[in-house]
Amino acid sequence: MDSPGHPGPPILVVMGVSGSGKSTVAALVAEATGWDLLEGDDLHPRANVEKMAAGRPLSDADRAPWLAAVGAWIRDHTGRGRPGVVTCSALRRRYRDDLAGENVVFVHLAGTREQIRERLRTRRGHYMPADLLDSQFDTFEPLEPDEAAIVVGIDAEPADVAAEIVARAAEWTRGTDVSPRP
Numbered sequence: 001m002d003s004p005g006h007p008g009p010p011i012l013v014v015m016g017v018s019g020s021g022k023s024t025v026a027a028l029v030a031e032a033t034g035w036d037l038l039e040g041d042d043l044h045p046r047a048n049v050e051k052m053a054a055g056r057p058l059s060d061a062d063r064a065p066w067l068a069a070v071g072a073w074i075r076d077h078t079g080r081g082r083p084g085v086v087t088c089s090a091l092r093r094r095y096r097d098d099l100a101g102e103n104v105v106f107v108h109l110a111g112t113r114e115q116i117r118e119r120l121r122t123r124r125g126h127y128m129p130a131d132l133l134d135s136q137f138d139t140f141e142p143l144e145p146d147e148a149a150i151v152v153g154i155d156a157e158p159a160d161v162a163a164e165i166v167a168r169a170a171e172w173t174r175g176t177d178v179s180p181r182p
């Protein structure tokens with residue numbers, strides 16, 4: 001799947017606000033492709049998890065060590081030429097700039113506040129409270145045209161969302177323009 005424009009296998013950073021479906025969809029993409037999967041939430045320091053569970057949004061400083069750990073996983077993979085799928089909210093442009101690099105493609109799971117609020121309302125067994133959704137949307141800085149990125153809607157079933165990502169990632173590795181679509 002390599003091309004001169006994109007010399008190595010991709011790392012897909014599946015991003016978006018809490019509840020947009022990152023964990024669900026990334027697992028399906030990893031299953032379909034056989035690529036390594038990093039559940040970014042597993043790299044949060046315990047203090048971050050406790051803070052979110054208590055209903056308090058993370059600050060930039062809170063996110064810094066977590067983003068560094070996610071970035072290290074990405075670098076390890078790109079350095080070894082291994083493809084991967086990573087879940088990471090990557091809400092702000094500057095966070096993404098720290099994760100970006102050759103063969104890194106951001107995949108934004110784009111949904112409305114109302115749609116995601118409803119999904120979080122019915123989600124069970126997760127520490128992240130739905131109350132934090134507004135701060136997630138307030139923090140989110142949309143992808144900009146110069147970012148290597150794919151935007152995917154989340155209306156479809158998870159398997160179909162994952163299939164679209166696999167297809168668009170294949171286009172990306174062939175060098176097709178997949179800059180954000182409205």
Ligand SMILES: Nc1ncnc2c1ncn2[C@@H]1O[C@H](COP(=O)(O)OP(=O)(O)OP(=O)(O)O)[C@@H](O)[C@H]1O
Pocket residue numbers: 016017018019020021022023024025041087089119120122123124128154155156157158161
């Ligand atoms: N395409 C979809 N259609 C319907 N439900 C979905 C879809 N994708 C995910 N869900 C459901 O929405 C909820 C949120 O999904 P998920 O936990 O994967 O989101 P997340 O972005 O990883 O959240 P967080 O960042 O808080 O970990 C889950 O209950 C999941 O089953």
Ligand SMILES: O=C(O)[C@H](O)[C@@H](O)[C@H](O)[C@H](O)CO
Pocket residue numbers: 017018019041052058063089090091128136
């Ligand atoms: O950047 C953030 O505010 C946090 O990292 C969250 O997005 C969590 O990672 C996740 O949503 C919790 O499950």
